Amino acid sequence: xxGRILPRLSFGVGDRFAHQAEAHLAAFEALAATGVxxxxxxxxxxxxxxxxxxxxxSVRAAAAAAVAARGWxxxxxxxxxxxxxxxxxxxxxxxxxxxxxxxxxxxxxxxxAAVAGFLDxxxxxxxxxxxxxxARPLELDYERAAAIxxxxxxxxxxxxxxxxxxxxxxxxxxxxxxxxDETVAPQTPPELLVILALLADEGIPxxxxxxxxxxxxxxxxxxxxxxxxxxxxxxxxVAVLAHAARHYGLPATVKLxxxxxxxxxxxxxxxxxxxTATGAGVHLKTAGTTWLEEIIGLAEAGGDGLTLAREIYxxxxxxxxxxxxxxxxxxxxxxxxxxxxxxxxAWSGGRFAAAVRHVPGSPAFNPHVRQLLHVSxxxxxxxxxxxxxxxxxxxxxxxxxxxxxILERHLRPLFIG
Numbered sequence: 328x329x330g331r332i333l334p335r336l337s338f339g340v341g342d343r344f345a346h347q348a349e350a351h352l353a354a355f356e357a358l359a360a361t362g363v364x365x366x367x368x369x370x371x372x373x374x375x376x377x378x379x380x381x382x383x384x385s386v387r388a389a390a391a392a393a394v395a396a397r398g399w400x401x402x403x404x405x406x407x408x409x410x411x412x413x414x415x416x417x418x419x420x421x422x423x424x425x426x427x428x429x430x431x432x433x434x435x436x437x438x439x440a441a442v443a444g445f446l447d448x449x450x451x452x453x454x455x456x457x458x459x460x461x462a463r464p465l466e467l468d469y470e471r472a473a474a475i476x477x478x479x480x481x482x483x484x485x486x487x488x489x490x491x492x493x494x495x496x497x498x499x500x501x502x503x504x505x506x507x508d509e510t511v512a513p514q515t516p517p518e519l520l521v522i523l524a525l526l527a528d529e530g531i532p533x534x535x536x537x538x539x540x541x542x543x544x545x546x547x548x549x550x551x552x553x554x555x556x557x558x559x560x561x562x563x564x565v566a567v568l569a570h571a572a573r574h575y576g577l578p579a580t581v582k583l584x585x586x587x588x589x590x591x592x593x594x595x596x597x598x599x600x601x602x603t604a605t606g607a608g609v610h611l612k613t614a615g616t617t618w619l620e621e622i623i624g625l626a627e628a629g630g631d632g633l634t635l636a637r638e639i640y641x642x643x644x645x646x647x648x649x650x651x652x653x654x655x656x657x658x659x660x661x662x663x664x665x666x667x668x669x670x671x672x673a674w675s676g677g678r679f680a681a682a683v684r685h686v687p688g689s690p691a692f693n694p695h696v697r698q699l700l701h702v703s704x705x706x707x708x709x710x711x712x713x714x715x716x717x718x719x720x721x722x723x724x725x726x727x728x729x730x731x732x733i734l735e736r737h738l739r740p741l742f743i744g
Contacts, residue, residue: 330500331423332580333534333610334402336742337366339588340733341614343375343704345385346718347621348393350726354734359401363742367399368424370406370612373414374653378705383407383421408614409506412489419493424502426537426584427489430509432482442476449524451574456520460566460605465517475521482507483522487529504535504610508586509656514538516563520571527575535610537584538564544587546657547615547701548685548694550594558597565607582608587657589613590685595740611741613733615701619683620732622700622707624725625717626679632717633676635710640679640696641668643703654702664695684728685736 340351348369355367369390376382387405394403407418409428418425446453452472455464486505493501505526507514514522519538526533541560542552550557564583572579585591585598588611602609622639625632643650644665651658671679681691683700707714718725 330498331502332578333404333424333502334364334366335580335582335608336364337368337404337608337610338738338741339368339370339406339408339610339612339614341371341375341617342369342386342389343371343379343615343618344621344707344715344718345381345389346715346722347617347726347729348389349397350729351617351733352393352397352399353726353730354738356397356399357730357734358738358742361743364401365738365742366402366404368404368406368610368612370408370424370426370614372408372614373410373417375614375704376417379708383418387421404502408612409509410489412485412492415489415492419496423500424504425489425493426504426506427486428506428509429482429485429489430507432485433507433510434478435481437477437480437484441480442473445476445480445525445528446472448528452521452524456517456570458516458520458566458570460569461516461563465520465567467517467520471517472521475518476525479507479518479522480525483525483529486526487531490529490531499532502534503532504537504584505531505533506537506584506586508537508539508544510539512539513541513560516560516567519564520567523568523571523577524575527571527577533577533581535582535584536568537586537612540585543659544585544591544657545659545698546587546654547590547619547697549687550591551659554593554597557594558601561598562601562605565601565605569605569607580608582610584610584612586612589616589737592687592736592740595737596744599741599744613737615704616732616737617729618704618707619697619701620728621718621725623680623683624728625721626676626683627728628717628721628724629676632721633679635707635714635717636676636679637672637674639703639706640671640700642706643699644668646706647699650702650706651699658698658702660695660698662695664693665699666693666696
């Protein structure tokens with residue numbers, strides 16, 4: 328078991344410009360005042376650091392300063408988000424939570440002897456598996472288990488290599504997550520069980536795992552898919568994790584991690600219902616939501632803030648292919664629904680904010696504008712001090728937007744209802 332234990336309920340917040348950690352904590356404090364304590368986890372990926380020219384130490388410094396300033400008495404973490412073996416080293420000093428991303432290795436063919444050896448060690452996976460909480464046994468036999476192991480064995484070995492690298496540098500006082508969500512096909516419950524056995528064989532003290540779920544988890548907008556099917560899948564995955572913890576020596580607290588979890592408003596009641604019924608935990612990650620609340624706040628502030636918000640949109644519209652390319656699999660933008668620059672230039676601050684702020688049912692909300700701005704944070708980053716000075720100048724209004732979004736549209740619906 329890892330020496331650092333992630334609490335049952337945890338929630339990842341992005342802070343791409345390292346200015347909103349106190350505003351984040353204000354939301355967690357308000358939730359804690361109701362009796363529900365959720366651990367904040369500040370996450371920022373290598374890709375985001377590269378785009379903005381920042382280093383992981385900046386995330387820890389901002390989080391630690393906020394924790395000290397507000398006297399947050401509960402656990403908190405800093406996540407090395409979506410790291411690989413070639414990127415993990417820059418995160419070692421600053422992070423205590425490591426999201427190991429092995430999606431690119433899924434499907435890499437292993438040696439047949441490795442697959443045979445795995446199945447020899449796990450004959451229980453070569454037949455239907457009864458899992459408490461799932462009505463019907465998982466459909467497994469030798470051929471099916473071999474096919475799953477062939478698909479995922481090399482990815483799990485890579486996760487093991489990265490974990491051993493982290494352990495050599497930091498010991499066991501870390502939280503380990505394995506991410507397999509950035510793939511084309513979702514992982515079924517039988518596949519998840521085999522994956523968990525593979526990861527256990529690697530000796531990984533897994534505390535969270537991020538599978539790819541059925542449906543679309545686009546950035547900054549609601550879930551697209553069959554909600555009832557998601558609930559069945561999520562509940563089955565929770566049962567599989569509990570089974571794997573009992574049978575393969577994984578931590579008893581191992582739980583699901585939901586990536587691109589911001590704004591999945593239709594799923595929060597589903598997730599809460601499963602957690603209530605089972606007592607399971609969850610980790611849910613958001614990232615660009617905070618940056619969007621910053622630009623909403625600057626627009627609301629008017630003056631130079633609104634001017635910059637309009638400029639960022641105009642640049643993003645002119646460079647849409649460049650900005651959307653890295654995120655093509657997690658956005659769906661209808662370019663015909665993007666207003667021209669001249670129209671946006673005439674918007675008031677309130678009108679701009681209403682177009683970006685995700686309030687379901689609001690006639691002013693434009694999910695296509697929101698998604699475009701979601702992936703355009705590096706445009707703000709190129710502004711340097713101009714952007715961050717405006718965040719400081721309008722700290723109150725920006726912070727209010729950040730806190731309200733995290734608390735009222737995310738934490739309360741997910742954990743209280």
